[in-house]
Amino acid sequence: MNEKEIFERICKGDEKALEFLYQKYYRMMTKLVITNSGTEEEARDVYQDALIVFWQKATSGNLVLTSKMSTYIYSICQNLWRKELDRKKRLSNEEKDTAVLLDTDSSERERVLAKCIDQLGETCKRVLMLYYFEEMSMQDIADKLGFANTDTAKTKKYKCKKKLDELVKAQYSEQDFLD
């Protein structure tokens, strides 16, 4: 697969192309973190996060590449690792305790929300993820999941979202979600 082909396949949401890209640049990208005070695990995390950022932008059609993919992904890795280093630096000060306390409530809510998503059927999960994360158009979702047309995809998405809302509301009132 050449660069252009990989990118085109990624834009279409082809996960096999993402796997290929992950292996292709693994060492190059993780080296950045490892040579800058990071562990192998942190390096892998940063690279994976960067690749997911790249994937999301590509699938949503919001990415026009003006450089090589590796250069683009590398600079995302740099930004993420720089943020992480800054965060570590801040946490080493007095903010540490506050951050931990603030996290407790939201992480419990996240856990419940994740459980609600798990209760959806596989197709529902796919539709919602492609719509809200990959930000694909209804036409692309219909093509990818084999729906008859965009209206079918739209209806499916509507029903799935409604079902998820109901599952969440059964656990929480809307008041619990106010900022």
Place this chain on the structure above:
Amino acid sequence: MASEKDLELLDQYLASQLNAQDKAAFEKRLETDSDLKNEFSFQRKVVESVRKARVAELKKMLNDIPVSSIPTDGTSLLSKIGLFAVATALVGTALYFYLNQEDNTIIEPSTTEVLQEEKPAITEPAKAEEPTQEPGIHSTPEASKVDKAISTPSKAPVAEKLKEEPVAPAALDVFDPTEESTKTDAIEAGTENEKESRTPSILVETIIDKKYTFHYQFKENKLYLYGTFEKNLYEIMEFFSDNKRTMFLFYKDNYYLLNEEDERVKALAPIKDPVLLQKLRDYRKD
């Protein structure tokens, strides 16, 4: 109670489907319509959770991909020269002490002096090879926008990540990835200069076996690793000196000496000698 039309707009807003004009108009309404704002708070968190679930799914998928960090390319010639220089010390110490101790561990203190003398040969040339700045490094890809659904290694709160922090950016040592990827491409195309190519001198194969759960074996110029290595990272490090090869395995933060003297299946025992460990760690970071 928000109307059906408002809910549809809200949904499109959260899925980034609105154009700039409609987006601005919707944001303006959010400021004045409290019902809509409440619904927005709820929907935003639900949608965020869908995104997070997708990120977790993608991360799991990437984690399951077998990745070998064997350095097959991108290593500078100068660092290889440094490597040859240090190989004598490593072969002379690691292999000698390994073969002469029954418990297969290397704890000889005299290695310190020998290895330290060779240290500059590893580090200096390697650093000289790498450019200190990457072209295009100042152009920040819009990572922060998509960042919203990405969990960092440390599980930082999303809001915190999205904020622009007034902290001085950490200085990073960088290299030009374009250069390395060009090398990779050249290798794939079979046009790589012979001096720069670094094909592993031995084939590595992993085998899942009931009897041997964490073992290795050299057979017919091939290295077999017994265990569930494919799901995790491992790295084979080779050192050459006087036509002799010494090999080490790096796996899950431990280093293992790979003894090639016969074709028996041997258990992997982590190296414990702190000096040798430090040298191996230093080498891997170069």
